[in-house]
Amino acid sequence: MTVTTATAVASTSASASSAADAGTAADPWPVPEFTERLRAVTADRYHDRHPFNERMHRGELTPAELRRWITNRFHYQRHIPVKDALILAKLDRPELRRPWLRRIRDHDGTADGEGGIERWLRLGEAAGLPREQLWDSSRVLPGVRFAVEGYVTFCRLRPALDAVSASLTELSAPGLMRTRISAFERHYPWIDPAGLAYFRTRVDQGARDGAEALALVHSWARTREQQHRAVAALAYKCEVLWALLDAVDRGDTGGRDGAPDGAGP
Template identity: 50%
Template sequence: MTATRKEFEARLRQIGAERYHDRHPFHHLLHGGQCTPDQVRAWVINRYYYQSRIPMKDAAFLSRVEDPDLRRAWRSRIEDHDGTDRNEGGIRRWLRLAQAVGLDPDYVASAQGVLPATRFAVDAYVRFVQEKPLLEAVAASLTELFAPKIHAQRIEGLLAHYDFADDSSLSYFRNRLSEAPKDVAFGLKWVLDHADTAEKQDAAAAALIFKTDVLWAQLDALHAAYVDPARIPPGGWLPGEGLLARGAA
């Protein structure tokens, strides 16, 4: 039976409550100041791969959209990440974080050292958006419903525990506190408007679960490679690689 709009929104929010990656042990370590400098660097390197593919994912989405109103609303997401003449964009802000933790931004931008599981998870998300119905592609983006909470926790935790943390290095997260609610307000309304049968609601919920799996899998890979059992797979970043020359930060 088709759920009411209110019931379906509650179902989507419950997915986040149970499955969003703010519950992952790696984030508890990171936000609690328990990560070593190299564990923080590994997180920055691997998360960059995800950040860099978001505008590619959104461009693939736009290429399939025939409705100009939807295209117009969605394209700001690319500008938020890639930047404009007046907005440096999230990717540049993330590379500033990379520099703050002692990494060479060019090394990070090259995507060298990204864990194989990170590549598989992120690339799977891009393919999902390229291939699935638009409703499922939009629904997968609704992890943004839960993002402001984790960004606020991250800002507080990093400022409290790490010397590199300041307004400049954490500007990516501060900007997302205002960007994500704008995006999710549109995306949530669009999903609620278009998931008008039980089958579509099930598909949209499954898409959101898939996206939470993508985010969780990336942290599983980080935890296994750099925390426990600390077994770095072939191709993964090795501590000491890609660092800034001394005094260049």
């Protein structure tokens, strides 16, 4: 069936219905249904279901694989304040900007030795990775670089609704952090438990940030078209996280597995 024929058939079917029934297709979803559609995206597509994460949580990663993930994921972590600054620039009122300023402080800290980026560096050190090595972007896999740059560009170019909707992966982050903490404590005892501070902190931060972002999306997505955009943006973000893990899972590091010579067990 061609697009033109399909359109004609749909138009004919619509004409057979009452005008009121035909009009409801464009009405916005009620908030509970809209919320359920957003949560369904992460239920189906969030990267907790990626084979690499599943292997991580079953304790099946080698030290080299875990270090490769820590190294490449840091490239994403270091760009979180960048994408949040781009979102911040789109917000036109102080009450909207304050939560995004807090997000930047959460990751950058307010002084040296603070914040989520610092905690990720300490995770790397606990796994035997010098922080200078994590900052060395030449070690980042091309697929990871491409995924992160795509997400940052998305937040730069798309409207605030789209960029904030993409951040709603945070709705699923607390559960993933709890699973990850348990997996690291049980399966990777060679990593100093103090290095897991990033995961512990993100349990509460992620829940708070996800709830705040969801409230914004509810208030901004007032039409069916806007709601569809929000769902699509969240699906795109899930694809970014999935693509990042695809690259880590199958990436050829050319002998650079993220670990210095002699590091780790």
